Amino acid sequence: MTAAIIDGKAFAAKVRGEVAAHVARLKEEHGIQPGLAVVLVGEDPASQVYVSSKGKQTVEAGMASFEHKLEADTSEADLLALIDRLNKDPKVHGILVQLPLPGHLNSELVINSIDPAKDVDGFHISNVGLLGTGQKSMVPCTPLGCLMMLRDHHGKLAGMNAVVVGRSNIVGKPMAQLLLGDSCTVTIAHSRTKDLAAVCRGADILVAAVGRPEMITGEYVKPGATVIDVGINRIERDGKTKLVGDVEFASAAAVAGAITPVPGGVGPMTIACLLANTLTACCRANGLPEPSGLTA
Numbered sequence: 001m002t003a004a005i006i007d008g009k010a011f012a013a014k015v016r017g018e019v020a021a022h023v024a025r026l027k028e029e030h031g032i033q034p035g036l037a038v039v040l041v042g043e044d045p046a047s048q049v050y051v052s053s054k055g056k057q058t059v060e061a062g063m064a065s066f067e068h069k070l071e072a073d074t075s076e077a078d079l080l081a082l083i084d085r086l087n088k089d090p091k092v093h094g095i096l097v098q099l100p101l102p103g104h105l106n107s108e109l110v111i112n113s114i115d116p117a118k119d120v121d122g123f124h125i126s127n128v129g130l131l132g133t134g135q136k137s138m139v140p141c142t143p144l145g146c147l148m149m150l151r152d153h154h155g156k157l158a159g160m161n162a163v164v165v166g167r168s169n170i171v172g173k174p175m176a177q178l179l180l181g182d183s184c185t186v187t188i189a190h191s192r193t194k195d196l197a198a199v200c201r202g203a204d205i206l207v208a209a210v211g212r213p214e215m216i217t218g219e220y221v222k223p224g225a226t227v228i229d230v231g232i233n234r235i236e237r238d239g240k241t242k243l244v245g246d247v248e249f250a251s252a253a254a255v256a257g258a259i260t261p262v263p264g265g266v267g268p269m270t271i272a273c274l275l276a277n278t279l280t281a282c283c284r285a286n287g288l289p290e291p292s293g294l295t296a
């Protein structure tokens with residue numbers, strides 16, 4: 001079998017187009033412009049690229065972008081004071097603190113200081129609890145992007161066996177909650193799961209979010225399964241730096257029914273869903289109906 005490629009880049013462009021159309025209507029009919037504030041602490045090169053893409057795509061969607069770039073040695077008190085100002089700013093509907101933060105800053109404390117209604121990353125403990133209990137919340141962008149691609153590919157997901165490899169708070173756990181919300185039978189597997197390959201071979205939907213380059217090979221894939229690769233790993237190969245996922249693409253694609261590539265799969269959906277979440281937060285803040293198809 002040769003798998004169909006799920007084109008995240010094209011799908012993300014479609015989502016961004018839908019967001020932009022909603023934003024234009026919000027402005028025309030209500031005089032409201034959604035605003036997103038992104039906070040970057042330090043100079044991590046990958047984070048700088050992601051933050052700059054976020055700012056560019058926010059503006060392209062017709063939203064206001066507020067970028068706050070802070071020195072790597074910024075104190076926790078100064079960062080919390082900035083978040084407090086953004087929480088109170090009516091022009092700001094979404095706040096995102098780019099991760100990872102420098103080691104001297106307490107990420108949990110910082111994230112939990114964001115107003116949950118403006119927490120467009122969906123990482124605040126209140127949003128985690130709301131999602132876990134099936135209530136309306138802000139949903140983490142990467143898992144939301146994966147869910148959108150899966151729904152687009154399969155239609156209904158009810159009754160499918162889903163295995164999520166990875167138990168991070170940012171991807172693995174919320175991904176499992178979302179799949180459960182769509183009535184999948186969900187297994188969360190991880191580095192200490194016994195016979196991981198056999199567990200994965202039970203999956204109709206296999207989500208790889210382990211953070212280990214190309215760990216999931218074709219041996220882990222059930223024939224015809226849909227494989228979603230969340231990994232973004234930079235490796236050295238043949239003297240060059242290469243971006244690879246957590247899935248060994250060639251061997252997995254030979255067995256799977258559908259697969260997301262890296263790059264061009266889940267990654268672009270992360271920023272598209274950030275824009276969708278900012279729009280959703282703005283609609284909620286103004287008591288307006290939420291855009292359909294752009295939330296979980």
Ligand SMILES: Nc1nc2c(c(=O)[nH]1)N[C@@H](CN(C=O)c1ccc(C(=O)N[C@@H](CCC(=O)O)C(=O)O)cc1)CN2
Nearest residue numbers: 050097098099100121141263264265266267268270271
């Ligand atoms: N506060 C947050 N921090 C981080 C998040 C997040 O969702 N919220 N996720 C990642 C980084 N990230 C967004 O911030 C992100 C990662 C990758 C991509 C992407 O489009 N990747 C491309 C490849 C780009 C490249 O060459 O590096 C792809 O996969 O095609 C977008 C956003 C960690 N931090």
